[in-house]
Amino acid sequence: MSDMQNDATAQTNFGRSEQKRHTILQSAEELFLTRGFNGTSMDEVAVHAGVSKQTVYNQFGDKERLFREIVLGVTATADAFADGVTEAMRGVDTPAHLDAALRALARRYLATVMNPQVLALRRLVISEATRFPDLAAAYYERGPARVLAALADLFAGLVARDLLAAIGAARAAPDFAFLLLGQALDEGMFRVGEPVLTPAGIDDTADHAVDVFLAAHAPRPASS
């Protein structure tokens, strides 16, 4: 074979291996989310993914490593959301523009967190927090805390541009997050398989959260 053919073969093999890895991860996620860590075996993951058990072990080592990879998949979701936060607020320069941008951001944030797959992953991590405390802490850091940090950066920028008040700004990110998510997320942990919010409920909750947030965090009008 020519070098070019060798390269092409290597690329195809790499592509197949990546494809298998992806299929195994998807199967493992589905099984872990529905059956938990103890209720899932490497054998079942292999059967569900349509690969040999040896392939699963070759790719992931053991069940705990496979589980960690699934749980830390939250990193990609949180990073993508955090990038979107910065993007959504670029060029916001008036109170009216800020108001509209916050309402759009709130809708997206609430819908993302209340996604059934996201809720199921949270339940799974909480279920295994006693067995894997470091993994649960890592999930928190890379998921919820990562998003709160992105919001804190965003709000600090808005304070610097006099679009939010400086007083109390250190807590603006958790105020926004939990006015918005608090009740639905809490209820969502305990109601399995029932949607907690309708699309209209998402809109109402988002608008009310922004109203309360701005009542506390908008700059005070200068006294004349």
Next chain:
Amino acid sequence: MSDMQNDATAQTNFGRSEQKRHTILQSAEELFLTRGFNGTSMDEVAVHAGVSKQTVYNQFGDKERLFREIVLGVTATADAFADGVTEAMRGVDTPAHLDAALRALARRYLATVMNPQVLALRRLVISEATRFPDLAAAYYERGPARVLAALADLFAGLVARDLLAAIGAARAAPDFAFLLLGQALDEGMFRVGEPVLTPAGIDDTADHAVDVFLAAHAPRPASS
């Protein structure tokens, strides 16, 4: 034996049986909270409680019924807290009095929810929410939702006395609850065995939550 002696014997037997029941519940709670539902056996509960396995079965039927009784123990905690909410606000009739009463209530609410035993029970219920969805929903109704309902009653009373604004009052209870609890409770689900808040952190969080709550929900001053 005289009738009086019969009564005394019956009372002593009843007292012993109640005492055993209490000891079994305490042992079962400790085991379920540290080892989960699957990791706990009726044998272990009996050994831990120092009673026979037969006594455990006679009192509770089977492991699932024992588990349900532990989980629904939240009812007593929530009822006691809800009674305290009404009590704490009795006679509040000025904005300054309301401010102080809300700060005291917020400290107690946050400290109650962040109690390690309460957090562990929440984690346990979430862990078993897929297996026992009706039990998880009942826990939510009798615990968190019960407290939110007591707060909603409280705030409706304050609106009627013009101490809170009517606009947005329907969401005053979850606003108060999640401004206060949201971040700590979220983090507390993922950090096992590490206290999330110091006593000073509880005070700061409570004061900030009340500041934001009143910025949004205090009546607007009449324009002069």
